[in-house]
Amino acid sequence: xxxxxxxxxxxxxxxxxxxxxxxxxxxxxxxxxxxxxxxxxxxxxxxxxxxxxxxxxxxxxxxxxxxxxxxxxxxxxxxxxxxxxxxxxxxxxxxxxxxxxxxxxxxxxxxxxxxxxxxxxxxxxxxxxxxxxxxxxxxxxxxxxxxxxxxxxxxxxxxxxxxxxxxxxxxxxxxxxxxxxxxxxxxxxxxxxxxxxxxxxxxxxxxxxxxxxxxxxxxxxxxxxxxxxxxxxxxxxxxxxxxxxxxxxxxxxxxxxxxxxxxxxxxxxxxxxxxxxxxxxxxxxxxx
Amino acid sequence: xxxxxxxxxxxxxxxxxxxxxxxxxxxxxxxxxxxxxxxxxxxxxxxxxxxxxxxxxxxxxxxxxxxxxxxxxxxxxxxxxxxxxxxxxxxxxxxxxxxxxxxxxxxxxxxxxxxxxxxxxxxxxxxxxxxxxxxxxxxxxxxxxxxxxxxxxxxxxxxxxxxxxxxxxxxxxxxxxxxxxxxxxxxxxxxxxxxxxxxxxxxxxxxxxxxxxxxxxxxxxxxxxxxxxxxxxxxxxxxxxxxxxxxxxxxxxxxxxxxxxxxxxxxxxxxxxxxxxxxxxxxxxxxxxxxxxxxxxxxxxxxxxxxxxxxxxxxxxxx
Numbered sequence: 001x002x003x004x005x006x007x008x009x010x011x012x013x014x015x016x017x018x019x020x021x022x023x024x025x026x027x028x029x030x031x032x033x034x035x036x037x038x039x040x041x042x043x044x045x046x047x048x049x050x051x052x053x054x055x056x057x058x059x060x061x062x063x064x065x066x067x068x069x070x071x072x073x074x075x076x077x078x079x080x081x082x083x084x085x086x087x088x089x090x091x092x093x094x095x096x097x098x099x100x101x102x103x104x105x106x107x108x109x110x111x112x113x114x115x116x117x118x119x120x121x122x123x124x125x126x127x128x129x130x131x132x133x134x135x136x137x138x139x140x141x142x143x144x145x146x147x148x149x150x151x152x153x154x155x156x157x158x159x160x161x162x163x164x165x166x167x168x169x170x171x172x173x174x175x176x177x178x179x180x181x182x183x184x185x186x187x188x189x190x191x192x193x194x195x196x197x198x199x200x201x202x203x204x205x206x207x208x209x210x211x212x213x214x215x216x217x218x219x220x221x222x223x224x225x226x227x228x229x230x231x232x233x234x235x236x237x238x239x240x241x242x243x244x245x246x247x248x249x250x251x252x253x254x255x256x257x258x259x260x261x262x263x264x265x266x267x268x269x270x271x272x273x274x275x276x277x278x279x280x281x282x283x284x285x286x287x288x
Numbered sequence: 289x290x291x292x293x294x295x296x297x298x299x300x301x302x303x304x305x306x307x308x309x310x311x312x313x314x315x316x317x318x319x320x321x322x323x324x325x326x327x328x329x330x331x332x333x334x335x336x337x338x339x340x341x342x343x344x345x346x347x348x349x350x351x352x353x354x355x356x357x358x359x360x361x362x363x364x365x366x367x368x369x370x371x372x373x374x375x376x377x378x379x380x381x382x383x384x385x386x387x388x389x390x391x392x393x394x395x396x397x398x399x400x401x402x403x404x405x406x407x408x409x410x411x412x413x414x415x416x417x418x419x420x421x422x423x424x425x426x427x428x429x430x431x432x433x434x435x436x437x438x439x440x441x442x443x444x445x446x447x448x449x450x451x452x453x454x455x456x457x458x459x460x461x462x463x464x465x466x467x468x469x470x471x472x473x474x475x476x477x478x479x480x481x482x483x484x485x486x487x488x489x490x491x492x493x494x495x496x497x498x499x500x501x502x503x504x505x506x507x508x509x510x511x512x513x514x515x516x517x518x519x520x521x522x523x524x525x526x527x528x529x530x531x532x533x534x535x536x537x538x539x540x541x542x543x544x545x546x547x548x549x550x551x552x553x554x555x556x557x558x559x560x561x562x563x564x565x566x567x568x569x570x571x572x573x574x575x576x577x578x579x580x581x582x583x584x585x586x587x588x589x590x591x592x593x594x595x596x597x598x599x600x601x602x603x604x605x606x607x
Binding site: 006009010012013014015016017019020021023024027028029030031032034035038043091094097099105107108109110111112114115116117118119120122123124125126127129131132134137138169173226227229230231232233236237246249250253254260263264267270271 | 301302304305308309311312313315316318319322330331333413414416417419420421424425426427428429432435436439441442443444445446447448449450451452453454473474476477480481484509534537538540541545556557560561564571574575577578579581582585586589590
């Protein structure tokens, strides 16, 4: 039997993608499905698993720490996303103008995004260190805002905001690059025409720039929300007193009494929350 | 008056740029400064050390560490008494191999081995996979392409528990080699969607007519990939490799769970974390370690910056 060119392409196409596809299916799709199943079991690594129906979910819903984690996650995601997007927009507007040493500045400000989290995080920890850190030195010795030095990232309330600022610092370069790329594609004659018509700086930004970058911003916000919602390292390595859902699940499943069944259920809930948000967002903001 | 206002606006703008740069690089300056300070200098808020101290770097890189932990009295004893060379070294050995030394070089090697092999495998599989769904038309091609995008959205925490259970059930976690292998495959699968997506986007920019001409000349599909696509995409492939490398190099979550009982296999992220929580007064070593782990990535990045920023805006890479 001879294959025509189209059939040959199909065979080759599937052949080439197959290794990658098998790996993705067996190590991403299958684990997710098995995770759904095991969320209904009492899981033990050594012995047998016993079916307990919705009990894992009921336990979670009855735990106030879970609801607190949900709240903290929302605060973290909303403020870090908003902050990152605004900072990225501001920096993109600045970098869109020509100035001395712009090339050097552009590469320098990419550093936070490029450097590994697990190493830069210690510079931040040191900055807020109660004994030697500069933050406390400024706040206590120089400005006298606090009367004594204390461990800022040790208290959950303040640590949450430090984690948010850290997230903004780490991720604004990505946002800025994406927005800048779009800004540079805006038709310059639009601005010239607006200037002739006597539009102010603000009006030009509001009625030309903003509509042009609306959809880029929309997609960046969506990506940022997804990534920050699942964020673990950036928060846990900075401070373990901020219990967002990922960190809460990590502690539940792997620290102290290991409970993989409840961990599985937590992960499913986290995923569902995210999916609901994405569906709403895609419909309302991106108008698909 | 007008020129004065323009000058003021210019100054404001310069101040703004300066502020942005400082905000971005200050933590790095802090890191460099602390890694070079003596312990008595730590409370000094200035970024410039009063005296440069390279001891932290020396300790991490294991330079001149032979006689460091040996007490003075023993040193004198060793010099004065007439022991044989072997006896002397045996005594020194006892002091050298204290658990106090942070095996930075070994962790660095573990990290490097994992990240390089995961990235190589990932790029190798992704070249063929991305060629398939970006160049060939067949039933299911669109589904594959969108599926890759979907997988890209799934965070590590969602996969941690089921993958851990799978590895445990397969008995991989019982041996160091099995654990290392399990982690390698996990890093491969974490980088594969990104690699597929970025390379797919790049392949679409290569004009199809070049390939067509070669096919008409009688070159096979593999010949086309090998002799046309690969050379044209060399820089994109290098970029994707570095991206995949960075993802694996930075990974903490899976490593912390899988390698818990194998200290010898620790990668840098867990190594540094362990150093941080286990000792007091370690700022200089932590900062030196952070510098040494950030540098390779920063250098790699600077080397390919132009292409990487291009890739960033085309692909939108996870982070």
